Amino acid sequence: MLYQTLKFYLARIAVSLILIFGLGYTVLFFLHEVALPNVLFDDVAIQWAIVLVCLFFGFIAYGMVGEQRFFNALHFLKGVSPRSEPEDIKNQFENLLSFTYSSYFLPDTGKQYRILGVLLYADYLLSIGDETPRALNIYVQAFLQSPKDSRFRKPLLAILNQGRELTQEEMDLLLIMFQQE
Template sequence: MLFQTLKFYLARLTVSLFLVFGVGFSSLYFFHEVALPNVMFDDLAIQWLIFLVCLFFGFVGYGMLGEQRFYNSLHGLKNIPPKSVVGNIKNQFENLIEFTYSSYFLPATGKRYRNLSVLQFADYLISIGEETPKALNVYVQAFIQSPQNS
């Protein structure tokens, strides 16, 4: 739990710093030294604006990207055609569950998304009649998370 929280903040800080130094200040340098070499102006307000915008996109934009990827994957697994390859669909569900451990989510949010994914995975496994030990493990996880829906 602590590790995922550290990943969450370090990844967002890294993205923010990359945006600040890689995009923001390098473009400011380009305008100062290349595009407008003889123009003198105070750019302190511009530097703060670049820093705040990059910090916003590094923290909020990165999280929105992760949530959108999760919901796109989950939506793609809602209406599965009956002729789909079972192994491929099971791998997609397992990848979706593993994705909830990524740095896109805080531990509580990742757990909530993981519970949602496990319930849907258990429904899929029941619909195809899977009875392997791995499937039984998923059934037990789904039952523990939500006994009324099992």
């Protein structure tokens, strides 16, 4: 949580500084040396305007771009064709979930988006009937987000009741499921 918060602020500060020193002072140089070479004026107001604009783009616009990328990917995955290659769609879901850990989001916002992505991913895995260990992990995460929702409990029980001996993690999962009832 602290790591993601540091990434969040450090990335925004870095983008802002790059904009200020790279773009901002280039504009200021252009004004002084190219556009108005023989004019003397106090450029403090221009400097502050450049700093404020660069801070806006470094902090606010950077976050807006991240949220837009997330929601574009989420919208695409909601309307995925059933004829699409399941492995490609799974990789896109995995990328979406890992994107929620990026510096675009504060930890709480990333967690909310991750929950949304996990529920959608679990629905997709349920629709294709996936019973791999990774699918089991996603079903567990989705079940823990909404324990009263039986659509994730049933596939978990079906996977766990395949007539083999359960591992310790699977037995712990069964205990959690019984506690939720």
